[in-house]
Amino acid sequence: MCAILSIHVQFDHILVLYQFQVSIEGNIGCGKTTLLEYYKNSPNVEPIPEPVEQWTNVKGQNALGLLYKDPKRWSFSFNMYAQLTRIQMHKKQQKKPIKMLERSLYSTQYCFVENDFRKGTLNGLEHAIISEWFEWLLKSQQVQLDLIVYLRADPEVCYDRIRQRSRQEESCVPFELIEELHNLHEDWLVHESSFKSPAPVLVMDANNDYNVMKDIYEERRSDILCGYC
Numbered sequence: 001m002c003a004i005l006s007i008h009v010q011f012d013h014i015l016v017l018y019q020f021q022v023s024i025e026g027n028i029g030c031g032k033t034t035l036l037e038y039y040k041n042s043p044n045v046e047p048i049p050e051p052v053e054q055w056t057n058v059k060g061q062n063a064l065g066l067l068y069k070d071p072k073r074w075s076f077s078f079n080m081y082a083q084l085t086r087i088q089m090h091k092k093q094q095k096k097p098i099k100m101l102e103r104s105l106y107s108t109q110y111c112f113v114e115n116d117f118r119k120g121t122l123n124g125l126e127h128a129i130i131s132e133w134f135e136w137l138l139k140s141q142q143v144q145l146d147l148i149v150y151l152r153a154d155p156e157v158c159y160d161r162i163r164q165r166s167r168q169e170e171s172c173v174p175f176e177l178i179e180e181l182h183n184l185h186e187d188w189l190v191h192e193s194s195f196k197s198p199a200p201v202l203v204m205d206a207n208n209d210y211n212v213m214k215d216i217y218e219e220r221r222s223d224i225l226c227g228y229c
């Protein structure tokens with residue numbers, strides 16, 4: 001499960017770091033950011049939030065906003081950019097034993113790209129290009145995950161949370177999309193019927209309010225942090 005990623009030799013002592021990569025996965029609005037926030041002050045955790053601010057300002061252009069305004073026109077551009085920023089998250093130098101990622105290269109491919117292809121917002125050529133990039137990145141960049149924490153929430157709950165937080169770009173997200181993404185996460189992480197999971201999956205019921213979720217995060221601290229707590 002764990003990997004020795006670096007051995008630092010410093011004069012007369014050797015420091016061996018065991019480094020884990022944990023990806024927090026789940027539908028839009030399921031509470032991934034909240035989980036990262038909860039653990040961000042743990043001495044062993046390095047949180048890597050997804051770069052939404054970068055997506056809303058690509059040299060002055062709001063890629064996320066354009067994606068929802070006209071998915072057929074912008075899905076290819078957005079997913080290519082998401083793929084780039086995700087590999088940057090995976091490759092970011094880690095100083096602490098646990099790198100906690102908000103999503104991964106895998107959820108871009110297995111949930112968003114897959115859904116866009118099924119819906120026709122990515123055409124066959126666009127899908128082939130993104131998929132080739134994905135395969136190449138997997139082979140060449142050592143995209144390692146040791147654990148996936150799947151925050152499993154009902155689509156209705158996620159949809160309510162999205163409406164409540166009212167991120168401007170997501171004002172027109174249809175419920176249908178949340179249902180489709182829910183099913184894709186389930187197929188991937190629970191049934192493994194669409195794609196194989198790249199790491200063991202810890203499934204957590206994320207339907208509860210924050211106060212209850214906090215208690216659950218505390219109870220499961222050791223499991224979520226691979227024993228480093």
Ligand code: DGT
Nearest residue numbers: 027028029030031032033034078079082108112170
């Ligand atoms: P949370 O904390 O569980 O509420 O998570 P969110 O909703 O802040 O983060 P996430 O990753 O579920 O989604 C942020 C927005 O970006 C959302 O509108 C969906 C979109 N998004 C994220 N990753 C991808 C991707 O790889 N491809 C596409 N097409 N959209 C993505």
